[in-house]
Amino acid sequence: MLGKVSLLLCLSFALAEQLCGKDAPNGCKVRLSLKTALGNDAYDWDDNEMFLFRSTLAYAMRKQVDGEEFEVSNIVVCEETARVSFWFVVTLPSQNSTTVDKSVLEKAIRESRSRFNSVFFLTDQTLEFVDIWPTLKxxxxxxxxxxxxxxxxxxxxxxxxxxxxxxxxxxxxxxxxxxALLDPEDKTDGHENGGFTQM
Incomplete structure (x- = not known):
């Protein structure tokens, strides 16, 4: 029994690695520039921040796809780097081996872009979803x-x-x-020209 459980866990990790990565058709890359955006007030990117990112993405997917209850476990993250960039895919809640189509994922990210930016105190330039352009207001x-x-x-x-x-x-x-009514004797039509003399 213990062997079957460990085999199942190994297979799920192997499956997740196959779903996520540079070559994944439905994968997306994220780059964060915390130092650029926040300067000396930049926070450290750790597991708690990753959980917040995954939960925000699950929220965006729930709003986009009706009838699906996306959880944090449906957001698969891989290839994390120290400079805070990583790849991710979103799996369907009903089938953990099937990823959500990239066009649906892009639409969910675009519609919740301001939510992502406000959660992490970043902008479109400092929280970059590679190849997913922000929707212009x-x-x-x-x-x-x-x-x-x-x-x-x-x-x-x-x-x-x-x-x-x-x-x-x-x-x-x-x-x-x-x-003119008050001064009736003055009937001149113009002004007197002092420079004119008659001879």
Whole structure:
């Protein structure tokens, strides 16, 4: 009995090594740049951080694939390096020997990318899923276009300027008419030219 259990364990580790790696069709590589992102506040990557990564990936897979209960044990990690890079594959919960298709895995990672970044305090540049490009955020849309607001402000200033110009000239004309009514003996139409002399 003990021999069968040890044989079964050896086979499962051998199977996991075959599923995961550079040549695995559904495998993905991850690179983390903790020192670049966090500087002196960088934390050490250890088994607890790996567990957090695997659980976050299991969460992303649960959200992506309906009806499947992904666990941490379904995330197979291999070829870890000291510079914090590794390969991983995700196995189906119902069949541990079958990996999830890479396109499904990529979609799950893209949709949960912000979750990965916030969990590890990293960005898309410092937490890199090799060959899985981050989805660009949709551009910000406004109820009113910014150029339309600027155009309305400029047009309003021009209209106010024209109205003020007309109003000032009307007030000036009224003032001149009122002055003419108060001073009736002054009937000259213009100004006296002191430089002009009659001979």
């Amino acid at each position: 949709s551009p910000v849309t406004y109820d009113t276009e910014p150029w339309l607001i600027a155009f309305a402000v400029v047009i309003s200033i021009v209209v106010v300027g024209i109205v003020l110009l007309i109003l000032v000239s009307w007030i000036h004309k009224k003032r001149n008419q009122k002055q």
